[in-house]
Amino acid sequence: MDDSLLTLNRVTKIFQIGTFLSKVKIYAVRDVTLTIEKKPMVFTLVGESGSGKTTLANVLLRVVAPTEGSVSFLGRKIESYKKSEFIRLVQPVFQNPYETFNPLKKVELYFRSVINKLSIVNHNGHAAEKIIDQALSSVALTWEEVRGKYLHEFSGGQLQRLSIARALMVNPTLLVADEPVSMLDASLRVFVLNLFRKLKEEKQLYVVYITHDLATAYYISDRIAVMLRGSVVEMGPAEKVLLNPLHPYTALLKESVPNPYKKQGESRFEEREEQILEIEEYAGEGCKFALRCPHAKEICRREIPADVFLDDVLVKCWLYK
Amino acid sequence: MSKTSLDLQTTVHVEASNLKAYYLTEQQGVMKEVKAVEDVSFDIEGSKFLAIVGESGCGKTTLAKVLYGFVNSNLSIIGGRICYSFGDAQYEVSPTANTLKDAWWKKISYVPQGSLSALNPVRKLKDIFLDLANSHGVPFQEEKVKNHLKMVKLPPYILRMYPFELSGGMRQRVVIALATLLHPSVIIADEPTSALDVVTQRDILRLLKSIQVDAKSTFIFITHDISLVPDLADFMAIMYGGCIVEYGPTEAIFSRPLHPYTKFLLSTVPTIGDKTEKQPIPGSPVNLIDPPPGCRFHPRCPYGEKICAEQRPGLVENKANSWECRVACWLYR
Ligand SMILES: Nc1ncnc2c1ncn2[C@@H]1O[C@H](COP(=O)(O)OP(=O)(O)OP(=O)(O)O)[C@@H](O)[C@H]1O
Ligand SMILES: Nc1ncnc2c1ncn2[C@@H]1O[C@H](COP(=O)(O)OP(=O)(O)OP(=O)(O)O)[C@@H](O)[C@H]1O
Ligand code: SF4
Ligand SMILES: [Mg+2]
Ligand SMILES: [Mg+2]
Numbered sequence: 001m002d003d004s005l006l007t008l009n010r011v012t013k014i015f016q017i018g019t020f021l022s023k024v025k026i027y028a029v030r031d032v033t034l035t036i037e038k039k040p041m042v043f044t045l046v047g048e049s050g051s052g053k054t055t056l057a058n059v060l061l062r063v064v065a066p067t068e069g070s071v072s073f074l075g076r077k078i079e080s081y082k083k084s085e086f087i088r089l090v091q092p093v094f095q096n097p098y099e100t101f102n103p104l105k106k107v108e109l110y111f112r113s114v115i116n117k118l119s120i121v122n123h124n125g126h127a128a129e130k131i132i133d134q135a136l137s138s139v140a141l142t143w144e145e146v147r148g149k150y151l152h153e154f155s156g157g158q159l160q161r162l163s164i165a166r167a168l169m170v171n172p173t174l175l176v177a178d179e180p181v182s183m184l185d186a187s188l189r190v191f192v193l194n195l196f197r198k199l200k201e202e203k204q205l206y207v208v209y210i211t212h213d214l215a216t217a218y219y220i221s222d223r224i225a226v227m228l229r230g231s232v233v234e235m236g237p238a239e240k241v242l243l244n245p246l247h248p249y250t251a252l253l254k255e256s257v258p259n260p261y262k263k264q265g266e267s268r269f270e271e272r273e274e275q276i277l278e279i280e281e282y283a284g285e286g287c288k289f290a291l292r293c294p295h296a297k298e299i300c301r302r303e304i305p306a307d308v309f310l311d312d313v314l315v316k317c318w319l320y321k
Numbered sequence: 322m323s324k325t326s327l328d329l330q331t332t333v334h335v336e337a338s339n340l341k342a343y344y345l346t347e348q349q350g351v352m353k354e355v356k357a358v359e360d361v362s363f364d365i366e367g368s369k370f371l372a373i374v375g376e377s378g379c380g381k382t383t384l385a386k387v388l389y390g391f392v393n394s395n396l397s398i399i400g401g402r403i404c405y406s407f408g409d410a411q412y413e414v415s416p417t418a419n420t421l422k423d424a425w426w427k428k429i430s431y432v433p434q435g436s437l438s439a440l441n442p443v444r445k446l447k448d449i450f451l452d453l454a455n456s457h458g459v460p461f462q463e464e465k466v467k468n469h470l471k472m473v474k475l476p477p478y479i480l481r482m483y484p485f486e487l488s489g490g491m492r493q494r495v496v497i498a499l500a501t502l503l504h505p506s507v508i509i510a511d512e513p514t515s516a517l518d519v520v521t522q523r524d525i526l527r528l529l530k531s532i533q534v535d536a537k538s539t540f541i542f543i544t545h546d547i548s549l550v551p552d553l554a555d556f557m558a559i560m561y562g563g564c565i566v567e568y569g570p571t572e573a574i575f576s577r578p579l580h581p582y583t584k585f586l587l588s589t590v591p592t593i594g595d596k597t598e599k600q601p602i603p604g605s606p607v608n609l610i611d612p613p614p615g616c617r618f619h620p621r622c623p624y625g626e627k628i629c630a631e632q633r634p635g636l637v638e639n640k641a642n643s644w645e646c647r648v649a650c651w652l653y654r
Contacts, residue, residue, distance in 0.1 A: 048518045048519075048520050048521070049488065049489055049490070049517065049518040049521065050488060140605065155377060155378055156377075157377045157378075182515075183377070183515075184377065185375075185376040185377050185545045185546075186376075186545075186546070186547065186548075186586060186589040186590050187376065187585065187586070187589045187601040187602040188376075188377075188601065189589070189591075190589045190591070190599040190600070190601045191601040193591075194598065194599075194601070197598075212518035212519050212520075213519055214519070214593055215590075215591045215592055215593055216591055218591065218592075218593045218594070218595075218596070219591040219595075219596065219599075242593055243593070243594065252520060253519065253520065254593065256519040256520045256522070256523045257519055257592075257593060258519070258522075258523070258546070258548040258549050259548065259592055259593075260547065260548040260550070260551050260575060260587070260590060261575075261592065275474055275475060275476070275490070275491055275494070277488070277491075278488050
């Protein structure tokens with residue numbers, strides 16, 4: 001236990017939502033147990049939209065409190081850290097860069113306040129600007145482009161990079177990056193992913209990388225956890241899970257990745273005549289994939305599959321026993 | 322819902338010639354021009370799927386607006402023109418004329434970037450469909466709308482719901498249903514899947530393709546993600562810094578990219594099974610307020626010659642290629 005960076009123990013987060021049908025409970029995160037070992041790595045959470053990735057990240061970041069379960073960081077419960085202590089260790093890159101910065105404040109103020117808080121240098125000085133410029137250049141931006149500007153004067157991709165630069169200025173141990181490259185084109189995407197790789201190797205940075213895109217996940221991940229409507233349904237070394245997915249849902253995610261060099265061919269997943277509402281899947285009693293799975297059996301709809309280990313890969317699916 | 326141009330089997334012809342469109346923007350008290358669309362020409366005849374691909378900020382959305390005649394005092398057409406011929410009727414957008422507005426929704430429709438988040442949040446979906454039909458003098462027939470929803474694979478009961486009650490993918494289907502409700506023969510869709518996860522994205526792309534094929538319509542699809550284009554588009558245009566730098570059949574461009582920018586673009590796409598380090602394109606994107614002279618890609622191009630910095634290469638046919646490709650690069654002269 002103590003030689004881990006991060007441990008989640010049976011974490012559950014329930015939301016109550018009102019819909020056109022009635023009030024329902026959603027297990028946005030359901031009974032998730034996982035460990036990130038103490039060896040710098042990129043740990044990736046993948047899953048479709050609405051699978052609970054951001055909710056899980058918010059639990060790690062102490063933005064939301066879990067309904068049940070606990071999270072430890074470097075051997076201590078996360079709640080036991082003082083706020084100032086915690087933010088030096090764990091930094092977020094939030095999914096929506098438009099919500100990261102206040103539209104009424106100049107974006108540069110966020111950078112100045114980091115310098116101020118960490119008392120790196122006097123934040124008014126010329127030295128401060130130099131540090132900011134360095135942080136910006138790591139994400140291919142310059143002080144010239146940022147100085148004096150407000151939120152609406154940046155493109156989505158620029159805001160994403162600003163939010164990464166700000167988080168990295170703190171030199172955190174763990175970066176929790178929620179869809180950090182979704183608004184970037186292929187070239188800038190590679191630029192940022194290479195930066196993560198480099199920081200992992202040179203500065204022993206740990207990254208929790210959240211995405212729905214298995215191609216970028218393959219490019220940088222060491223370990224991967226696949227989320228489906230709140231649960232982790234497959235987890236293991238990224239190479240293994242992505243090259244040879246066990247869970248039918250992981251296979252669907254993999255098949256959906258656009259690959260310009262491969263003909264799409266026939267899919268094993270037939271498109272449904274009508275779309276399924278997300279809450280219908282959340283409400284299912286058994287495996288949350290049963291409504292879409294080509295292998296679904298009677299038991300799949302009734303009971304949640306147990307954890308099965310095949311070597312070092314965890315899978316939750318009735319196909320494996 | 323009424324008999325449409327589609328049923329008449331008219332051949333659509335879209336012809337853009339030397340389109341030039343600039344924004345006016347204020348920078349530190351001085352008015353400046355953003356040269357977002359520069360000398361764009363292409364030609365589509367009949368039912369085709371064209372993809373326009375390029376990096377963020379290269380002018381794709383601006384081009385889409387111009388193609389739809391969606392210009393205002395802030396964005397103006399400086400030169401060139403775009404003509405649409407729907408067999409029985411002609412429309413054009415140019416510095417002096419904009420008749421395309423009369424054809425909106427019925428003959429040509431536009432799905433703007435981010436439109437799945439722009440559905441009126443306080444109106445039920447039924448009312449949104451009703452508004453569209455009414456504003457075009459078309460009777461609203463609920464049964465027909467329900468059938469139309471079936472085509473985009475939405476259950477009829479969503480008409481009783483509000484947009485926020487639907488997932489992103491379902492909202493995008495609603496947007497597509499609205500855009501196709503009056504059976505236009507040309508549809509311009511700007512990044513219709515970039516806010517969606519990969520699974521939903523693939524479903525939506527299949528849907529768009531099947532609509533194009535079944536309705537024999539013409540699609541202009543805009544994306545920053547080049548990996549979406551195969552299996553989808555018949556033709557593609559690569560845009561860089563406001564200009565089209567390469568144009569041709571999708572297969573040709575993928576099997577033999579000509580322009581140095583296109584080559585870079587293809588080499589940066591990560592795929593499962595390949596962990597080798599990819600190199601981003603060196604240098605930074607064009608500043609469209611003050612674009613470099615000559616070829617706009619020359620400051621980042623490893624093959625640049627003297628002429629590249631001096632004169633902008635036009636988009637010319639490439640004879641060396643058995644495909645009908647066009648490229649704007651001095652290396653191919
Ligand atoms: N504050 C909240 N109140 C109620 N429900 C919520 C809240 N936050 C999330 N949810 C619900 O929890 C589920 C998981 O959402 P979450 O945002 O964690 O998914 P995600 O995997 O991050 O999706 P995306 O890829 O779209 O960001 C969804 O059904 C969502 O509607
Ligand atoms: N209303 C506007 N006023 C002034 N400049 C604008 C305006 N809208 C866009 N621009 C500028 O015009 C250029 C082209 O923008 P456009 O939105 O067409 O890019 P894009 O290729 O669609 O990018 P993305 O992939 O990020 O959507 C950019 O430099 C942008 O900053
Ligand atoms: S448990 Fe059943 S429904 Fe779920 S993925 Fe496995 S086979 Fe499919
Ligand atoms: Mg999320
Ligand atoms: Mg755009």
